[in-house]
Amino acid sequence: MARFPKPAEGSWTQHYPELGTGPVSYEDSISPEIYELERQAIFKRAWLNVGRVELLPRKGSYYTKEMKAANTSIIVCRNTKGEVKAYHNVCRHRGNKLVWNDMPLEDTSGTCRQFICKYHAWRYDLDGTLTYVQQEDEFFDLDKNRYGLVPVHCEVWEGFIFVNFASHTEEPEQTLTEFLGPMITNLAGYPFGTMTSRFTYRSEVKANWKLYMDAFQEFYHAPVLHANQTPTAYSKAAAQAGFEAPHYRIEGPHRLVSTSGVRVWEMADEMRKPIEDICRSGLFGPWDAPDLGQMPVGLNPAKCDPWGLDSFQLFPNFVILFWGQGWYLTYHYWPTSFNTHTFECTLYFPQPRTPRERLGQELAAASFKEYGLQDANTLEATQTSIESRAVEEFLLCDQEILLRHLHKETASWIDEYQRKTAGV
Template sequence: MPRFPKPPEGSWTEHHPGLGTGPVSYEDSITPEFYEREKEAIFKRAWLNVGRVEQLPRKGSHFTRTIDAANASIIVLRDREGEVRAFHNICRHRGNKLVWTDDPKQDTAGFCRQFTCKYHGWRYDLDGSLTFIQQEGEFFDVDKDRYGLAPVHCDVWAGFVFVNFAREPEQSLREFLGPMVTDLEGYPFGKQTAHFGYTTTIHANWKLYMDAFAEFYHAPVLHAKQSPEKYSSAAQQAGFEAPHYGIDGPHRMVSTSGVRFWEMDTELVKPMEVLTRSGLFGPWDAIDLGEMPSGVNPAKCDPWGLDSFQLFPNFVILIWSQGWYLTYHYWPTSYNTHVFEGNVYFLPATTIRERIAQEMAAVTFKEFALQDSNTLEATQMMLETRYIDRFLLNDQEILCRHLHKVVGDWVDDHEGARK
């Protein structure tokens, strides 16, 4: 029989009295004014993940990232010393966007030894310094040392690249992440370089999609049609009602069990899953990644299925017991739209069968994510009617309650500090 850790005495939510247990408001997800407030209070103050170091394989490698919620476009690069840096993507001459290809509205990536503005040819080194001004003699006592690219605070943890737009961050990246997240150090993120990704625009507030992956209460219902008739009961056996929740500062996590229903009854899986030996839970043939760090499966679920870590504000790392991981990003573009990014990572395949199993897992997760997004757009539409303004959350939805509480606290703290 599967063995699950017992929750603390009483409910999960009641062990965090600051969260309350009453109905909650989603006004923070349907108000243009609040979106403007959280842009200033959160996305210009928190550490934001913008990618991984594997995107910068050598000196001169770079990529750009547009972050609407911070009104920013940045260049992330590896400099001549091998360090990862970030700069605002703007020329110091007339304000042209410095790095772009055919469409300035689209992000790009590449390699160069220096950056040259497309408008008037000003050049910048990889350390951001201004090295060349076209017809420099036409300017008035210009000091190139004073007009390098504007830097953005940048740091790396476990291969994940983070930036912070505050003039001076209130915490270092490590302090901001806290022990629940940093206890993941030692997990082989850097070895899992086989990558599949997708991006789509969702017509719903970013927090509503964060909520969708903060609980498994919805899975046997929402995703039942994706699988055969008996999927709902199998999902419950697999532990969708998660046995462990964790909260640390602004971050949260949920851990659940790993009963492999495809080994119990082949009627519960699709023919394509049998052929590829892969599906929603990833490749069936588990990969041994060695001893896991203390932050993985903190509740010691036996058997263990997955851990989902929500790093405030908009980044999720989901680690699977089968030996792979995925990330989600939720980038706000307005109070009721955001760009959702899903990225799936595996060890590089050594056989064709392994590659097919990885692709099957990536495609299956994309389909499930689209089911979630369709539901959330329906949620957004009805929340905006405001005919009902308070909604019930159960004990399994503690992480949803926590996210909206933290968002409100960050906005209140920021605005209180400015008074």
């Protein structure tokens, strides 16, 4: 596997001297106190992606999202005007969770004209207005206009739904566009809306959320950890040559790594798996890439040919990963404690036109899940090891620049929050 030279000016890390080059601490991944600060300083202040508009296909569509990191549950819905709205999932009467099915701590979805509380049948319309109170005349000075659902700041960018937990009586510190910044908004125009063939999986991971993000922010591990998933001749060559991505970028709180690709179908027969030839697909996606038209200016910044992928890491916990073969996937890392989180992955393809195309997408999804499980498999061991505090500082190489940035950015948001709350 070919090595790509670093920029003439020096290493990638040296492009961002504020990150330093020394060993780093992983205290932020093992400290319950830091986790509690993250919940307040990050997950209640940053814009968080909670899905795509395809989850709300018609007026009255809704879904709920458990947001343990923000200590709440939300309802996301499409109102009668077609607008996307979000509310805290709390009835204004006695605080019962408003929308849930058999298991109140699980997400749910559906279509309705109004939300009806299971406890006392208070009703709210899709704009969050309280419309009906059971035995209303028994309440004292009740003004229903004052007791609608508590709204959550909600904006949509390119079909991605984001929420912000700033008080509903105040504006977020930044608009969504300001928060995303040019590196992300330059992705506008990608045909997200045509990628409606979806494959989703999730896992409860016994590790801090940032450790899994770290696993997908560098490819230094790929020739070693994933060696058994590739043909022997290929894995041996890759292990000897190593791998370096040709482009890294940091902008504000967000990060990007872009890599070259391989044309699997041009490799020697012994370098491919028989199932890949049958389905014309594999880890990198279906071989027959769809014509997606002109790509946004923000993709493939290194102008790789062939281009492999671009992984955009949106702070704090959302990733959009574009594949050169004409599909994309998303990752979410939802903290549930200082040493556990829920990992979600969704793969998006164009609607298949033939059974073969469908099988090709399924093979790509299954292959990618296997690789993802390999990455996750190391995490519990990492978590327990660093919790021992036998080693308190860890070395990072030049390719691990994005790891440095994530942990530094986490600390910066906490520091800013503490200064603001202290009135400094």
